Amino acid sequence: MMEERKLILYIACSLDGYIAGPNDDLSFLSIVEKEGEDYGYSDFIQSVDTIIMGRRTYDWVMKNAGYFPHSDKEVYIISKTLKSDEGNINFYSEKLPNLVRKLKGQKGKHIFCDGGAQIVHQLLQNQLIDEIILSVIPVLLGEGLPLFQSGSPKQRLELKQSQHFESGLVQLHYKIG
Amino acid sequence: MMEERKLILYIACSLDGYIAGPNDDLSFLSIVEKEGEDYGYSDFIQSVDTIIMGRRTYDWVMKNAGYFPHSDKEVYIISKTLKSDEGNINFYSEKLPNLVRKLKGQKGKHIFCDGGAQIVHQLLQNQLIDEIILSVIPVLLGEGLPLFQSGSPKQRLELKQSQHFESGLVQLHYKIG
Numbered sequence: 136m137m138e139e140r141k142l143i144l145y146i147a148c149s150l151d152g153y154i155a156g157p158n159d160d161l162s163f164l165s166i167v168e169k170e171g172e173d174y175g176y177s178d179f180i181q182s183v184d185t186i187i188m189g190r191r192t193y194d195w196v197m198k199n200a201g202y203f204p205h206s207d208k209e210v211y212i213i214s215k216t217l218k219s220d221e222g223n224i225n226f227y228s229e230k231l232p233n234l235v236r237k238l239k240g241q242k243g244k245h246i247f248c249d250g251g252a253q254i255v256h257q258l259l260q261n262q263l264i265d266e267i268i269l270s271v272i273p274v275l276l277g278e279g280l281p282l283f284q285s286g287s288p289k290q291r292l293e294l295k296q297s298q299h300f301e302s303g304l305v306q307l308h309y310k311i312g
Numbered sequence: 313m314m315e316e317r318k319l320i321l322y323i324a325c326s327l328d329g330y331i332a333g334p335n336d337d338l339s340f341l342s343i344v345e346k347e348g349e350d351y352g353y354s355d356f357i358q359s360v361d362t363i364i365m366g367r368r369t370y371d372w373v374m375k376n377a378g379y380f381p382h383s384d385k386e387v388y389i390i391s392k393t394l395k396s397d398e399g400n401i402n403f404y405s406e407k408l409p410n411l412v413r414k415l416k417g418q419k420g421k422h423i424f425c426d427g428g429a430q431i432v433h434q435l436l437q438n439q440l441i442d443e444i445i446l447s448v449i450p451v452l453l454g455e456g457l458p459l460f461q462s463g464s465p466k467q468r469l470e471l472k473q474s475q476h477f478e479s480g481l482v483q484l485h486y487k488i489g
Binding site: 150151152156163166259267269271273274275276277278279282283285286287288289290291292293294297299303304305307309311 | 343446451453454455459464465466480481484
């Protein structure tokens, strides 16, 4: 039997729950950077063929990396203002739950949600996330952009795995519901 | 050599960082209740001789348990309105950092901070917490009382231990700074 197509939130945050410091500062991630250690990312990325991401997160990647990786994936950038699609990059301005339900109804590998906070909030409000893989970085940022916003329904989690690494990163893997 | 006297935050929260649901609802803690499993609490409580707690948290305990446990500990309830001390319970209305610095300068076992959120925030703002033992309950509450409030300085953490349990609880133990 084929495994059900899942929407997986794979993301890193500080112990106090921030995915970025003030001014979208991601430098705290460097705390856990270590040659030869990708914390399971390459295995994970091979398990997905579709990526959903917020416009603000996309802009950050384009500004900081200069290009968008994952040329082999189907990418959906959730944006209120419609832009022309470019290659594998689709700009989507309609209702996010509709897109997710459509994608889940199609055959394929899993779907990777790469943030940001607004997209995560919309997905949680609609109970559309199936799994969370959260890498907790050993730092208290004190302020910044919170991963979880207030105002979504209560959901039970099932712990699938918890791993800790020499750098102090703890990766928590939950199934929702 | 004697071990330094530490202030330890020992607390539980949901994956989305709430220490209570709406209306101070703590029923989510029952998810991990299991006969014969105290998640290290009795060992921990023996390592402390002093407890600091916010007034609101104290009121919650008195209302729900009907009495205050820890008759063998020195207890400080941080309260803006001064009340008469009762037995081992001291009501403290002055500046919290002063109390903590005084206690740390005295000999004794460790000091247990049992919340709530306002006390944690004040302690973090003043960089007075030495260790955090955080039990992550496998649930997304969606709303409630956040453990971490915005507006404290960035602090590096050192992971001392990470343990996961059959119930799905993950206990993260960090040293601060």
